Amino acid sequence: MKKQVLVTGGVGYIGSHTVVELQSEGYEVFIVDDLSNSNIEVLDRIEKISGVRPHFEQFDLCDRVRVQEYFQKHDGLEAIIHFAASKAVGESVENPLLYYRNNLVTLMNLLEAMGQYNVPSIVFSSSCTVYGQPEVLPVTEKAPVQEATSPYGNTKQICEEILFDSISAYAGSVRGIALRYFNPIGAHASAEIGELPVGVPQNLVPYITQTAAGLREQLSIFGDDYDTADGTAVRDYIHVVDLAKAHVVAISRLMEHNNKKPLEFFNIGTGTGLTVLQLVKAFEKVTGVDLNYKLVDRRTGDIEKVWADTTFANEELGWKAQSSVEETLASAWVWEKKIRNIN
Ligand code: UFG
Numbered sequence: 001m002k003k004q005v006l007v008t009g010g011v012g013y014i015g016s017h018t019v020v021e022l023q024s025e026g027y028e029v030f031i032v033d034d035l036s037n038s039n040i041e042v043l044d045r046i047e048k049i050s051g052v053r054p055h056f057e058q059f060d061l062c063d064r065v066r067v068q069e070y071f072q073k074h075d076g077l078e079a080i081i082h083f084a085a086s087k088a089v090g091e092s093v094e095n096p097l098l099y100y101r102n103n104l105v106t107l108m109n110l111l112e113a114m115g116q117y118n119v120p121s122i123v124f125s126s127s128c129t130v131y132g133q134p135e136v137l138p139v140t141e142k143a144p145v146q147e148a149t150s151p152y153g154n155t156k157q158i159c160e161e162i163l164f165d166s167i168s169a170y171a172g173s174v175r176g177i178a179l180r181y182f183n184p185i186g187a188h189a190s191a192e193i194g195e196l197p198v199g200v201p202q203n204l205v206p207y208i209t210q211t212a213a214g215l216r217e218q219l220s221i222f223g224d225d226y227d228t229a230d231g232t233a234v235r236d237y238i239h240v241v242d243l244a245k246a247h248v249v250a251i252s253r254l255m256e257h258n259n260k261k262p263l264e265f266f267n268i269g270t271g272t273g274l275t276v277l278q279l280v281k282a283f284e285k286v287t288g289v290d291l292n293y294k295l296v297d298r299r300t301g302d303i304e305k306v307w308a309d310t311t312f313a314n315e316e317l318g319w320k321a322q323s324s325v326e327e328t329l330a331s332a333w334v335w336e337k338k339i340r341n342i343n
Pocket of ligand 1: 089
């Protein structure tokens with residue numbers, strides 16, 4: 001029988017790519033998503049890629065009773081990958097309670113149900129935002145967690161603590177892996193699924209591709225006076241499919257009891273840092289598009305530079321990001337062109 005995995009937020013950007021990778025490794029996928037920041041058509045697209053339609057229910061995981069009913073009904077679930085969360089830094093400053101409720105309560109409801117219904121494994125979407133501005137780069141998992149600069153960032157830190165305390169209390173019956181993502185970009189090679197932000201994109205790559213597609217007039221590059229090679233900020237951009245594959249590896253590590261601790265933390269990045277300008281130039285080179293951009297003031301709350309030391313993930317998980325940044329940017333452009341009907 002196929003192993004059953006619940007993917008919360010499985011209709012979203014990283015979730016949908018992970019569902020496809022899980023299916024290709026033979027898992028039976030169950031999705032719960034409230035569709036607050038995603039589109040139901042993605043289910044058709046997942047089915048088009050894999051030939052298998054994941055099971056799907058639409059509801060808000062903040063609803064504790066509903067969560068318990070769900071687990072009662074689905075008694076074959078062996079693991080959870082928990083993506084469902086709010087993720088816009090700026091919005092979290094304006095509406096912190098939305099973020100604390102959505103991001104903390106959903107995790108608490110799931111952890112409670114895992115104990116009640118004997119679901120032993122959880123993979124949690126964390127973020128390199130927990131490191132703040134690291135003193136030593138590339139940053140390892142041993143670097144201290146620093147005070148968060150936004151309610152969003154704080155929810156990721158608190159969620160890691162909730163996981164740690166709950167898993168300790170479960171004393172072996174529940175195990176978890178927190179994956180600390182760097183900057184996921186790009187789209188599936190089929191161009192059936194990709195990133196589709198609602199409204200004006202807050203993140204760099206969708207802003208770049210929408211500018212190239214003519215939807216936005218000009219890209220603003222936030223900050224040109226950082227202490228970096230060209231003055232623009234440095235990030236570690238990872239192909240979303242490489243990131244998705246890390247989840248499959250993490251799930252199988254937990255299911256096969258290969259984890260070394262009840263809760264483990266891994267950096268999921270490429271190990272290479274690129275400045276914003278380097279990324280823009282790479283995009284122009286692979287696509288042949290001249291991007292209209294200007295250098296403007298820094299964005300409040302941004303950190304200067306961060307990229308991952310991936311040694312621990314590479315050695316312990318046996319996982320490594322495979323795609324070059326050129327391939328990744330090309331995939332983002334193919335996806336943007338496809339959804340805008342550009343040839
Ligand atoms: N940037 C621009 N112009 C834009 C958008 C972004 O210059 O229009 C710059 C930013 O200032 C930053 C870099 O591009 O220097 C990357 O910005 P993103 O918004 O794409 O990504 P961040 O690194 O700021 O944030 C991402 C996720 C967060 C997460 C954080 C750390 O969006 O959810 O990584 O994990 F918290």
